[in-house]
Amino acid sequence: MFNTYLSREAARRLKHGAPWVRREDIVSMEGTPSAGEAVQLRDEDGHVLGLADVDLESAYAVRRLGLPDESAEGLIPRHVRHAFERRARMVDDPRFCRAINDDGDALPGLIVDRYDTHLVVQTLTRAMDARLQEITRALIEVSGAESVLLRNDTARRRQLGLPVQRPHALYGNPPRWSRVLELGARFTVDLTYGPGVGYPYDQRELRRFLARLAQGARVLDPSCHVGGLFVHAGRHGARAILAFDSDADTADLARENGEANGLLGRLQVEPGDSLAVLRGLHDTFDLVLLDTPEASSPETFVEQVRLGLRVTRHGGTLLIIGYHPPLPIGGFDELVAEACEQEGRTGFRFARLGLPPDHPTLVGFPGTDYLSGIVIEAS
The missing domain is CATH 3.40.50.150 (Vaccinia Virus protein VP39)
Incomplete structure (x- = not known):
């Protein structure tokens, strides 16, 4: 695993809760990690800060993935499982909710909304684009979903300078229309062409x-x-x-x-x-x-x-x-x-x-x- 060294100020911000730092905060890098390859972050003195994705083309070049004592092996399935376990505890009806929320679930650049047995995914970094197969496998294993739909057609990806793709299935046969039950009300939503990722x-x-x-x-x-x-x-x-x-x-x-x-x-x-x-x-x-x-x-x-x-x-x-x-x-x-x-x-x-x-x-x-x-x- 490559090491990426950050300035003392960037290291301080990460310890204070910041999920990302900018290109100018990188002091030095070992090698050139490929998209979706986690690196080990260190401060200028060599102390480990945790795992991260690095993308020098992005304004937020370093996105934190894991804590200092965390292993890169099995990281994506581990964080996906933790995200779904959180919803089971915290959400009134976890069949209808945001199942993964970007940095808040230690999966920077990944959004997953759940519609009962159907999942809608959006990726907002090149690293998560590169991990789509691994993400899909983890989602199916953890949730037992019947289908996974990719919605990388939104304005947010354009704003981030990422390529836009037509909505398409990553797994199964996603329906265009789905039902949401929330707070006693029921809604029909358009998963494929509606704004954002549905509801x-x-x-x-x-x-x-x-x-x-x-x-x-x-x-x-x-x-x-x-x-x-x-x-x-x-x-x-x-x-x-x-x-x-x-x-x-x-x-x-x-x-x-x-x-x-x-x-x-x-x-x-x-x-x-x-x-x-x-x-x-x-x-x-x-x-x-x-x-x-x-x-x-x-x-x-x-x-x-x-x-x-x-x-x-x-x-x-x-x-x-x-x-x-x-x-x-x-x-x-x-x-x-x-x-x-x-x-x-x-x-x-x-x-x-x-x-x-x-x-x-x-x-x-x-x-x-x-x-x-x-x-x-x-x-």
Whole structure:
């Protein structure tokens, strides 16, 4: 196994919880490891720091894989098994969850979502691309999955400079459509062509909190995806729901999911871009569900929150979801406050919500907490 030596400052950050360091933190390397070949990290004095993947073409050139006393042999199956054991303990229904979450499961660049007996995989590093056969074998052995589908067709891979591939089976015959059961609701999701890797499991804690907000409310959901948020609002007593999604097929699927959960007669779902919808509305609502995946910068996020405030009645409730990046780590509340100031509204925070237990992150390294949610009363 090759050794890679890091600066003292990089070694300190790794010990403090950082999952990666940059190219400039590498002091020296022995040999040239191939993609998917783990190296041993050492500090400048030769002390072992643990196992890692090294990719000099990536901005995050060193990604930590294992602890100082960990063996490289059998590392991928061992970490996969540990990830599934964690979900069995921590998730209400581990048949429907994120089964592996990147650095939070010591498998940097690997995402696996579970849909009962079907798994959807996304790889976000060249090292994990090279390990796909080993990953697939480990997943089948640990979970007994009937199929494994690769979804390396997303914008995130393009942003990382990785090649994009058409969705295809790594094992078995993955279905295009699958069922998700969550918090008493049921959803049909498109595994092959839907956004991301099918269903936003990362919003589960926000959906759970809707039980406290929705009773008797008129609800607006301007970026509804497959309906995960508004369905739970409807199940907990919302009297009327207006929802939109920029993709017409996704809007149709969201409408079907709403009707399958008993919202017929209370729900209207239409195709429409969230910003255009918010700009065009002149009505106000009791509860606005403002997911912001389209916000490409802090400025567009602030604009979207401002528009969300405009359609929230005095004393109404606004649920805001933001993502890092493009939002700066630690700047979410400040951006929401800026939008409130620009609109002349006062926001009273009820709750700050984040990722659920099936999205573990590293203590001491907030960069892995990519989602922030806040519930405010807008007065």
